[in-house]
Amino acid sequence: MARVLLCGGAVVTLSMGIRHGFGLWLQPITQEMGWTRESFALALAVQNLSWGLIGIFTGMLADRFGASKVLVFGALLYALGLAGMAWAPNTLIFTLTAGLLIGMAQTGTTYAVIYGVIGRQLPAEKRSWAMGVAAAAGSFGQFFMVPVEGQLIASLGWQNALLVCAVLVLTIVPLAFALREPNFHALKRSAAGGQQQTIAQAVAEAFRNPSFLLLTAGYFVCGFQVMFIGVHMPSYLKDFGLPPHVASYSLALIGLFNIFGTYLAGTLGQRMAKRYLLSGIYFIRAIAIVVFLLVPLSPWSVYVFAAVMGFLWLSTVPLTNGAIAQIFGVQHLSMLSGFVFFSHQIGSFLGIWLGGYLYDHTGSYDVVWYVAIGLGVFAGLVNLPVKEEPVQRLPLAA
Template structure:
């Protein structure tokens, strides 16, 4: 179990750490290439949508052949996508490499795949805790990698910094060897008691699954809007670049504690994870309202990002553990992929609308207000989720 947690956590640390710093490239790339903020935002939005779409099919593949080969392919794609992001001469090529290729790479190197391994390898009594630990590792990646990426940009320029990150992404290939699953080493997947078709029908006709999808959409909208547009938002108010770098690093630092606590709460109260989820979404809206009402200073930014960081990815272990609790682990990567697709649609909207509404209005006000309203919506839709495990009839087996 220790090896799975360690290697899985390090994979998520790298994969999530790299992508959380993409907001630092918005101004250098758009200013150097003469592109609009919407052009950059659209590419990152496509990346999130690509991540979600590919995540569904990557999850199916990982459930069938195991995570090892998926991680190898994802690592190589990540490196190629970062190289393309550094060398793209046009917005179209930038959207294809930064958007489609890196999005596909993230699908094969992040939560859906790693949580599938955890679900199959770690007992249910420790599953929510283990998912919280892994999510905390992703948060540490943000805390560690965002300042590193800012330093790389300052020291080597934005293009060379991306090439260095491409080399770092290949480390995932090595870590994948620690996530080889015994049941898949013979080249065939373990025997399934449920077909993919039945698993999908079962999930999509379950109201709780749909409600979790709706909540996760909001999560994606909020975190990607803040993660990508916060540096530019602060720059517009005359703040130095280091304020945004420190703020995003604080998000990662405090999310280490937030995700770990969320995983523990999910383990301690297995039938009440929905209340924790509802509280997380509601608190995000409250914190955002307070941030917009008080005067904007460096300390208000740091307090806001620290508070938001505590809630940042806390939804991840709770949502995935709830899915595993309701539907079991046979198709966990696939079902997690579908839920994450909803998250990524929200991410697409948060990133793209941030750029679009900024170019239209000259500020981010409308997106902040929308984020607050969506947080209230997510707090409400998580309350009716039923966390009881499904009891299947023998005739449903395949």
């Protein structure tokens, strides 16, 4: 168990830590290359959309062949995408590398694949807690990597900083070998409880289940909120005259407080109804944004907002994935998590792209902040009716 948590946490730390800092590259790249904010935002929006769509099929591969092979391929794609992002001569190549290629890479190096390993290796009574630990590792990556990325950009320039990150992400490869599952097929049979579902049967069962659809709708909102804030917050703060280090520190604070938030969410999810915890998270996010917009903007108001949002940032991840595992079991967990995450990434696409689009056309992020508030209330409501009881299956034909 310790090996799975340590190595899986390290993978998520690197993968999520690097991606959480992409907003720091928005102004250096657009200013030097003469691109609009919308063009940069579109590339990262494509990244999130491709991550979500391709993640469904990556989850199928991980459920079928195990996580280690998928992790190695994902790490290589990630490094290639970062290098291509550094050398992209125009917005089309930038979108293909920063968008499509890195999005594909993240399908194989983040939560869905790691949670598949956790689900198979750990008993049900520790699963939500372990998912919280893995999510906390992603938060530590944000806390640790975002300031590092800011320093790399300041000292080496944005292109060389991306190349250094490309080298760093290759350390996922040896971690992938440490996550190999010699008893993979035996664990799958055990997880299925003697009833081997096909992919088609698992998908049909999930999409007939109202709770799966409600969790999917809520996760859409999570993606919209966190990616809008993560990508556009640095530019929003600079527009109001705050120095660049305020943005770096605020993103780092989000990562720091999310370590505690995700761990607590995973722990509470083992003891309490996950639907109530999810609803509370979304409602509090909406309130936090309202307060942030009403109070005078200052470094300290930014830091307080970052701390509150950080506590809620990825706390939805162990709860949502834990609920899916609780309802449907873990035989097809990576794939089903991939479907729900696709909804998250559609939200991410809209949050990133809409932020850039409306800024370029209105000169302000105000409308997107208001949308984020309304969506938070919506997500809080739709999670309340989720039923977390395991599905009752008839014996499958041999």
